[in-house]
Amino acid sequence: MQAGGQPGYIVLKPQLFVVHYDEIALKSGNRRQFEQLLMTNIQRKISEDVASFRRESGQLTLEITSATDAQEVEAILGSTPGVAYFSPAVKVSSSIEVMTSTAVELAAAIEFDTFKILTRRRNKTLPFRSLEVNQRLGAAVIEAKPERRARMTDPDVTIKVEIHKEHAYLSVRRVAGVGGLPTNPSQKVAVLLSGGLDSPVAAYMMMKRGCTAILVHFQNQNQMTQSVEDKVVQLAKQLSRYQRRTRLVVVPFDALQQEIIKHVRSELRMLVYRRVMLRLAGVVAKRNRARFLVTGDCLSQVASQTYENLDATYQDAPLHVFSPLIGLDKKEITAISRMIGTYDISSLPYEDCCSFFVPKHPELRADVDTLRECEAAIDLKGLGEAAITAAQTHEWK
Numbered sequence: 001m002q003a004g005g006q007p008g009y010i011v012l013k014p015q016l017f018v019v020h021y022d023e024i025a026l027k028s029g030n031r032r033q034f035e036q037l038l039m040t041n042i043q044r045k046i047s048e049d050v051a052s053f054r055r056e057s058g059q060l061t062l063e064i065t066s067a068t069d070a071q072e073v074e075a076i077l078g079s080t081p082g083v084a085y086f087s088p089a090v091k092v093s094s095s096i097e098v099m100t101s102t103a104v105e106l107a108a109a110i111e112f113d114t115f116k117i118l119t120r121r122r123n124k125t126l127p128f129r130s131l132e133v134n135q136r137l138g139a140a141v142i143e144a145k146p147e148r149r150a151r152m153t154d155p156d157v158t159i160k161v162e163i164h165k166e167h168a169y170l171s172v173r174r175v176a177g178v179g180g181l182p183t184n185p186s187q188k189v190a191v192l193l194s195g196g197l198d199s200p201v202a203a204y205m206m207m208k209r210g211c212t213a214i215l216v217h218f219q220n221q222n223q224m225t226q227s228v229e230d231k232v233v234q235l236a237k238q239l240s241r242y243q244r245r246t247r248l249v250v251v252p253f254d255a256l257q258q259e260i261i262k263h264v265r266s267e268l269r270m271l272v273y274r275r276v277m278l279r280l281a282g283v284v285a286k287r288n289r290a291r292f293l294v295t296g297d298c299l300s301q302v303a304s305q306t307y308e309n310l311d312a313t314y315q316d317a318p319l320h321v322f323s324p325l326i327g328l329d330k331k332e333i334t335a336i337s338r339m340i341g342t343y344d345i346s347s348l349p350y351e352d353c354c355s356f357f358v359p360k361h362p363e364l365r366a367d368v369d370t371l372r373e374c375e376a377a378i379d380l381k382g383l384g385e386a387a388i389t390a391a392q393t394h395e396w397k
Contacts, residue, residue: 015063015064015065015066015068015070015073015088016061016062016063016064016088016089016090016091016169017061017062017063017064017073017074017077017086017087017088017089018059018060018061018062018086018087018089018162018169018171019042019059019060019061019062019077019083019086020059020060020083020084020085020086020087021034021035021038021059021060021082021083021084022084022179023082023084023179023180023181024038024082024181024182025058032055034082034181034182035055035060037082037182037184038060038080038082038083038182039053039055039060040244041080041081041082041182041183041243041244042060042062042076042077042080042083044244044397045076045080045244045397046062046064046068046073046076049064049065049067049068049073050062050063050064050065051063051064051065056122056164057122057164058122059162061169062077063091070088074086074088074175075241076241077175077177078175078176078177078178079177079178079241079242080177080178080182080242081178081179081180081181081182081183081207081208081210081242081243082177082178082179082180082181082182082183083177083178083179084176084177084179085174085175085176085177086174086175086177087160087169087171087173087174087175088171088173088175089162089169089170089171090102090106090169090170090171091167091168091169092167092168092169092170093166093167093168094123094126094163094164094165094166094167094168096128096132096133096136098168099133099137099161099163099168099170100136100137100140101140102170103117103137103140103141103159103161103170104140104141104144106159106170106172107141107144107145107148107157107159107172108144108145110157110172112148112155112156112157113147113148113149113156114148114149114150114151114155114156114157115138115141115148115149115150115151115155115156115157115158115159116134116138116150116151116152116155116157116158116159117133117134117137117138117141117150117158117159117161118134118158118159118160118161119131119133119134119137119160119161119162119163120160120161120162120163121133121163122162122163122164122165123163123164123165125165126163126165133161133163137159137161138150141159157172158172158174159171159172160172160174178208178242179208180208180209180210181208181209181210182210183207183210183211183212183242183243183244184210184211184212185212185244185245186212187210187211187212188211188212188213188214188285188288188289188290188291189206189211189212189213189214189285189290189291189292189293189294189322190213190214190216190281190282190284190285190288190290190292190293190294190319191203191206191213191214191215191216191293191294191295192216192217192218192277192278192281192293192294192295192296193215193216193217193232193235193236193248194217194218194296195231195232195235195346195348196296196346197296197333197334197337197342197343197346197347198296198297198298198301198325198333199295199296200235200238200239200296200337200340200342200345200346201296201325201333201336201337201340201342202294202295202296202323202324202325203215203239203294204239204242204336204340204342205324205325205336206294206322206324207239207242207243208242209324211292212243212244212245213239213243213246213294214247214249214284214285214288214290215236215239215246215247215248215249216248216249216251216280216281216284216285217232217248217249217250217251218251218253218277218280219232219250219251219252219253219254220253220254220257231345231348232248232250233248233394234345235342235345235346236248236394236396237396238340238341238342238345239340239342240396240397241341242340244397245395245396245397246395246396246397247288247393247394247395248393248394248395248396249284249288249391249392249393250391250392250393250394251280251284251387251388251390251391252387252390252391253277253387255383255386255387256276256378256380256383256384256387257273259378259379259383260272260273260276260378263374263377263378264374264378265374266362267361267362267363268362268363268366268370268371268374269362270303270304270362271304271309271312271313271362271363271366271371272371272374272375274304274313275313275316275317275371275375276375276380276384278293278295278313278314278316278317278318278321279316279317279318279380279384280384280387280388281293282317282318282319283318283384283388284388284391285318285319286318286319290319291319291320292319292320292321292322293317293318293319293320293321293322294321294322294323294324295321295322295323296323296325297310297323297325297326298323298325298326298327298328298329298330298333299326299327301330303362303363303364304362306364306365308364308365308366309363309364309365309366310323311368312366312367312368312371313366315368316368316372
């Protein structure tokens with residue numbers, strides 16, 4: 001649906017968005033707390049350009065200043081966990097005459113053949129019913145342009161009318177949001193972020209469940225190039241769209257990796273890499289008050305993620321490990337990565353630590369005691385402390 005080349009914006013003045021949530025509505029006793037958290041997350045992203053923001057009959061109403069880029073606000077709302085969907089809308093009097101003339105004006109500004117009117121009365125004391133509003137507004141739209149037809153199933157356009165006591169909101173677009181729950185800065189997790197496809201999706205999945213993701217990347221300085229660094233930073237920046245504030249901690253891993261290569265036979269190296277990374281990520285997590293570690297593991301997707309290897313890898317982890325992708329297949333993970341905008345970035349050339357000096361036929365059923373014996377020959381404490389001390393931190397709002 002187009003209006004003057006931009007979807008809906010010419011006719012939707014003042015700039016106002018009706019924001020709907022889904023899962024938050026099930027929170028009963030602490031629903032208000034989740035509503036306030038969602039409002040705060042949105043307002044922090046939009047900054048000073050909020051004219052008003054209020055709770056209103058099971059929804060949120062966001063009004064922005066005339067100087068604000070409405071399309072930028074739409075992008076923010078579309079990537080904020082907790083928002084199920086939203087509609088750019090116009091606010092008018094709840095007079096049925098005013099609503100009728102506004103519906104005709106909205107319909108005149110866009111091209112369509114079939115339509116329906118969908119009315120919701122938030123205030124049941126009004127002297128007219130929803131069906132009456134549907135019929136009256138629909139008849140007026142057809143009278144203005146007789147070639148247009150009402151169609152209740154799958155119309156080209158739905159003109160939505162939400163009526164409150166003294167005002168109403170009319171909209172012609174419904175834009176899908178992320179859904180889930182708003183990210184909470186007090187619910188932190190540390191996500192092991194590689195340059196691959198899976199871990200950014202795992203970070204997003206945790207954000208969608210209300211967690212703030214601290215991103216931890218392990219970097220091999222021997223393979224370090226500007227393009228490699230840019231790729232990880234690009235992933236972090238893209239993920240920052242989905243939470244209020246994002247922190248990326250880049251931990252140099254080359255010294256530890258060289259020691260592992262010296263002391264661990266090739267078929268076990270990947271698993272030792274991952275166990276050491278979990279330990280170091282645990283240090284970063286605790287310093288950032290994160291209570292859980294998160295990986296992009298998917299059961300049996302690659303050799304290091306077999307049933308037995310995951311068991312051996314997660315044992316001795318300093319914090320409980322979440323694996324939000326564990327039951328997904330590659331097709332499902334790829335679809336999510338495309339949706340959240342990380343797929344093209346993840347597809348850029350990149351050799352991460354875990355692909356460095358590993359064999360073609362790694363161990364599929366590792367024993368944790370064997371891995372512990374391998375690690376006993378390595379100065380994990382000294383090298384680990386040096387790596388954490390040399391770590392670099394980047395932040396985005």
